[in-house]
Amino acid sequence: MAAQTLSFTPLPLSAGSSPKSIHVADFNGDHNPDIVVVNAGGINQNNISVLLGDGGGGFSNPIFTPTGGLGSIALTIGDYNHDGKRDIAAVNNITNNVSILLGNGDGTFHVSGYYATHQGPVAISTGDFNRDGNFDLAVVNSSTADVTILLGKQDGTFQPQPDVYVGGGPTGLAVGDFNGDRIPDLAVANGSLGLQLMEIFLGNGDGTFRSAGTAEVGNEPYAVAVGDFNRDRKLDLAVANLAAGNVSVLLGNGDSTFRQAVNYPARTGPVALKAGDFNKDGKVDLAVCANVSNAVLVFLGNGDGTFQAPLSFPSGGFCNSLARGDLNHDGKPDIVIAYTDGVTVLFNASQ
Secondary structure, eight states: OOGGGOOEEEEEEOOOSSEEEEEEEOSSSSSSOEEEEEEOOSTTOOEEEEEOBOSSSOBOOOEEEEOSSSSEEEEEEEOTTSSSSOEEEEEETTTTEEEEEEEOSSSOEEEEEEEEOOSOEEEEEEEOTTSSSSOEEEEEETTTTEEEEEEEOTTSOEEEOOOEEOOSOEEEEEEEOSSSSSSOEEEEEEOSTTOOEEEEEEEOSSSOEEEEEEEEOSSSEEEEEEEOSSSSSSOEEEEEETTTTEEEEEOBOSSSOBOOOEEEEOOSOEEEEEEEOTTSSSSOEEEEEETTTTEEEEEOBOSSSOBOOOEEEEOSSSEEEEEEEOTTSSSSOEEEEEETTEEEEEEEOOO
């Protein structure tokens, strides 16, 4: 597939009030990708909405489940109680906690508990931080400049661990093994108070972390994605820099250090990004959500850690988050966008 043929066909969908974060997974066990969105909404509208996919590009009306918190703005997915059904952990920014919503296997959920964070939680990721076979959670708290670690048990409950102090005002994180020891590490975007840093914290294998240094990126780093951009089997980082209007690419050395960032212009307001091979050429590309520009930018990878000038596609509105998945089983990765008023599916129409 040639780079010049990359194209998408949009499908707008309704998913709730003020969608903030979006993911793709199979929630009803029919082997078709579904869409889940967390909605901030109003006082009584903080919820998740699930749109069940039919495998051919069609979706059900949204199925709503209240989170029970206020300011629901981020989510992550895992099987937290080992019953073979996908569960959700939702971040509540106003009530400063995480809601655990266990899946019923049909696209509906029930809240099983709440876990306190520190002040201003804004992002969440999943990984097995203590290598016990259970999903754990890492939550970035922007106001208190730390990361809350919650270690999962087999029954869907969690045990709080000592917080990881970051400093500044962190806004995003990603999980990956950055030093090759097969233990999950954390990459945290830290951009407030004049900082322009990615901070790396190495996992000790018991649910605790140690600082491994920083890497400079653009002004106000907001979100981070992980991928192998130069095909050397070492994890690299891509960072969306909100104030700078660009994306920083940092190639990993495999020992938790990174080469100097290379910056790529990304219009106005890049707030989210996702790595994936969107043109099916075997090279990792980047999809970037530029909120103020109402666009999704796709940077096609050259396979050596560099990227081509971005191709632009309408997002449908003020873009907040994006995800990827093959939503119509045609073998091509599609992009799903959460924006101010709803959801847009960009079906990959490339030849």
